[in-house]
Amino acid sequence: MAIQIVEINTKREIKKFIAFANDLYKDCPYYCPPLMFDEVNTFISDKNPALEVSDKQLFMAYRDGKPVGRVAAIINHKANECWGVKKVRFGWIDFIDDLEVSKALLDTVREWGKKRGCTTMNGPVGFTDMDHQGLLLEGYDYLSPMASLYNYPYYVEHMNAYGLVKEADWIEFQVFPPKEIPERLQRIANVVMQRSNVRIDKVKNVKELVSKYGIEYMDVIGKAYEKLYNFQPLTEKQKKYYCDMYFPILNFDFVTVIVNDKNEVVGVGVGMPDISNALRKCGGKLFPFGWYHLLKALRAKHLEVFDLLLIAVRPDYQDKGINSLFFLDQIPYMNKYGVKYAETTAILETNTKNQANWLQFEHNQHKRRRAYIMEI
Numbered sequence: 001m002a003i004q005i006v007e008i009n010t011k012r013e014i015k016k017f018i019a020f021a022n023d024l025y026k027d028c029p030y031y032c033p034p035l036m037f038d039e040v041n042t043f044i045s046d047k048n049p050a051l052e053v054s055d056k057q058l059f060m061a062y063r064d065g066k067p068v069g070r071v072a073a074i075i076n077h078k079a080n081e082c083w084g085v086k087k088v089r090f091g092w093i094d095f096i097d098d099l100e101v102s103k104a105l106l107d108t109v110r111e112w113g114k115k116r117g118c119t120t121m122n123g124p125v126g127f128t129d130m131d132h133q134g135l136l137l138e139g140y141d142y143l144s145p146m147a148s149l150y151n152y153p154y155y156v157e158h159m160n161a162y163g164l165v166k167e168a169d170w171i172e173f174q175v176f177p178p179k180e181i182p183e184r185l186q187r188i189a190n191v192v193m194q195r196s197n198v199r200i201d202k203v204k205n206v207k208e209l210v211s212k213y214g215i216e217y218m219d220v221i222g223k224a225y226e227k228l229y230n231f232q233p234l235t236e237k238q239k240k241y242y243c244d245m246y247f248p249i250l251n252f253d254f255v256t257v258i259v260n261d262k263n264e265v266v267g268v269g270v271g272m273p274d275i276s277n278a279l280r281k282c283g284g285k286l287f288p289f290g291w292y293h294l295l296k297a298l299r300a301k302h303l304e305v306f307d308l309l310l311i312a313v314r315p316d317y318q319d320k321g322i323n324s325l326f327f328l329d330q331i332p333y334m335n336k337y338g339v340k341y342a343e344t345t346a347i348l349e350t351n352t353k354n355q356a357n358w359l360q361f362e363h364n365q366h367k368r369r370r371a372y373i374m375e376i
Helices: 011-024 036-042 077-083 099-115 154-162 183-196 206-213 216-225 236-249 276-282 290-298 323-336 352-359
Strands: 004-008 054-063 066-076 087-095 120-123 135-138 165-176 198-201 255-260 265-273 305-313 341-344 362-375
Touching (some): 004 011, 011 054, 054 099, 066 077, 087 099, 099 120, 206 216
Antiparallel strands (some): 120 362, 135 362, 165 341
């Protein structure tokens, strides 16, 4: 029977859109379900400020009345203007192993974008580069952290069959922290602090961070990332949105703020306990008992796995060894909590400076993912 494509608009429909992926991966031990209420809010205009600069339409594919696929079509006007392109993005794409289904979903995004003046189609990516992005190409038998996408291997065949080609690849690492700070690292950090007149400010909680710096650290992240793939300059509302989303759940032992002699933030490093197993246990739902699993994971005093969310250095302080201060600060805490290894987020394969941060430690480059593109 033919594939039927249905627009998804209401909150109830959005929940079904999210549930489709959870059902598709219910027997996959590596998939990490999203936190349901956060995922729902991502697609609601008065919740996600990215929708102030983006158009979007969600679609689901049905056959014989049963859901067989989903996709989000997105046009981020601010990013398109920044890069001088006319892209329609596709994200949140999942489907059964049927080429007819994936083609119907991609055709729908393609036509939706063309009607709105787009000339290329790009994905899988999100509204901004702060969202999940990149189809998994390698590393299917590793657990998926909260901060990354997971997909079955057959997705790659479907992208190739449709005619999509590589635009960007990312790689990911497992990093094994040393038992003590290496002498060379300590020496470099001491020189950096002296030459650049910077120091580590160890804030204890969100209140202290905001009272000292407002959301200045978000400006540092924005400036540090502005040359990276698909970057969109964040609006003030978006900065607050990401702060409100992430910072209340952080363990501030794993937040490193670097300031100069004028008390300006010049670098930020953020990590958090891996909560993917907690999300797997509760299926991404807070109630009735999901909150317990998540709280237990977030407040754990012993962590086997740790998620390295980001390191950002203000451009005028880059190439001065500032990154050494993050490791000087974080390694003792990793050992204190018993971290066996840390998972990096996706790093562009062309971003050799970022990769060099991890290559100095024992590591395993275990995943690769890709964003595709095609003219439409």
